[in-house]
Amino acid sequence: MxxxxxxxxxxxxxxxxxxxxxxxxxxxxxxxxxxxxxxxxxxxxxxxxxxxxxxxxxxxxxxxxxxxxxxxxxxxxxxxxxxxxxxxxxxxxxxxxxxxxxxxxxxxxxxxxxxxxxxxxxxxxxxxxxxxxxxxxxxxxxxxxxxxxxELGPEIVDFSQNPIPDKIKESTYKEFIGRARHHGNSSIKAVILDQKVIAGIGNIYADEGLWGAKIHPATLVKNLNDRELRKLLREAKSSMTRSIESGGSTMQTFVNADGSRGNYLELFANVFRREGQPCPRCGTEIIKIRVAGRGTHICPKCQKMK
Ligand SMILES: [Zn+2]
The missing domain is CATH 3.20.190.10 (MutM-like, N-terminal)
Known part of the structure; x- marks a missing residue:
């Protein structure tokens, strides 16, 4: 998808x-x-x-x-x-x-x-x-x-603007945190993927955001403070911005309208589909686990379970 x-x-x-x-x-x-x-x-x-x-x-x-x-x-x-x-x-x-x-x-x-x-x-x-x-x-x-x-949650920023806004609005953070807090006993990975909590985050940007914010994806929402939730949203947003700016396409090799091929994940992904490779931050080997029923990529050193 x-x-x-x-x-x-x-x-x-x-x-x-x-x-x-x-x-x-x-x-x-x-x-x-x-x-x-x-x-x-x-x-x-x-x-x-x-x-x-x-x-x-x-x-x-x-x-x-x-x-x-x-x-x-x-x-x-x-x-x-x-x-x-x-x-x-x-x-x-x-x-x-x-x-x-x-x-x-x-x-x-x-x-x-x-x-x-x-x-x-x-x-x-x-x-x-x-x-x-x-x-x-x-x-x-x-x-x-x-x-x-x-029923969709808020959009993170208006990605249709050019340039894409740098800052997430305060009201968006508040709405996201408010909606996430209704799921205190769920894993943060499940909650960030819930389109009713925040619109538009799929598996790639969930993993990238959680790595950026140094949060283990199985952490329960009630064990995260507001500062951590804000950081997660910010990290997912910056990953999405980089993707759009590079002409973001699907996770497979893509064929551009002009017939050229490329793989956009290589342009910005730090953990997604990189199991076995070193974490760009600390060099530890990235592993793939299963959280919320989804294949999930983490650095086991940067993303410790709380
Ligand atoms: Zn790491």
Whole structure:
């Protein structure tokens, strides 16, 4: 599943290409992926994209006609934008999400679930091998009533700003700590992954944040003071910022829209997927354990259990 930095990277890439585009036609290859009532379909054709936003890992594409498309990529979703008549490898094109060769294939293909065509003949493909991802159409005021969006904890900072804010707001720290304190007997790893406590931290940034704050992931929240919780949020945030600034992609090797490959974890990860390697801080061998049902990477010397 893409983590928040990758979804933010997708948001930035789509915002650059989609804002002010007029939707000409929508082809649906898989109804399960396109949760739009047949009555609502009419709201799409001819509508103009006003803004591309994000809340946690959901992309929010606002239309000028007061309707909004929500995209959730889940495990294997991809968005692939091709402008008209271009070669597949062209700097105006954009592809992100689950990294597969589909990014560089003729489209639509067997994984294409929905295809948007714009008035300038450019296209946006929603590909999803396993079909867990979805697109929904709601009236814009309805978006704020969607239960799972409503229940999300605060965003750490507004990652859509450029540059990304350096400081986390005092009100965000307070809300995070308040929500975390409701789970005093849970491990901090489980709590930092809980999207109702803080939005957008997945397994990578949980491990990176806990290493940065020198907290053992199995520590119970009640055994951590506010200063430690603040430090944890700060460390997770700085790891996410570095990831977005490096064009954050998924944990596997990624294929950039221009066909180049890279591995973004190498650019910033200190512990995640680095078991057997030395801790960058103290040189002790990083180990992999299991906490909150998730593979967890720690330095056993820097992150002692309290
Ligand atoms: Zn260490």
């Amino acid at each position: 893409p983590e928040l930095p990758e979804v933010e990277t997708i948001r930035r890439g789509l915002a650059k290409r989609l804002i002010e585009q007029k939707i000409k036609n929508v082809k649906v290859y898989e109804n399960k992926s396109f949760l739009v009532g047949s009555n609502n379909r009419a709201w799409l054709d001819g509508s103009i994209i006003k803004d591309v936003k994000r809340r946690a890992k959901v992309l929010i594409i606002e239309l000028e006609n007061e309707y909004t498309l929500l995209f959730h990529l889940k495990m294997t979703g991809q968005v692939i934008y091709r402008h008209s008549g271009s070669e597949i490898i062209d700097e105006g094109n954009f592809a992100a999400g689950h990294p597969t060769g589909d990014w560089l294939m003729e489209l639509p293909n067997k994984s294409t679930r929905v295809e948007f065509e714009f008035e300038d003949h450019s296209k946006l493909f929603f590909n999803d091998q396993r079909k867990f991802g979805w697109i929904k159409l709601l009236s814009t005021p309805q978006v704020m009533e969607v239960k799972f969006l409503n």
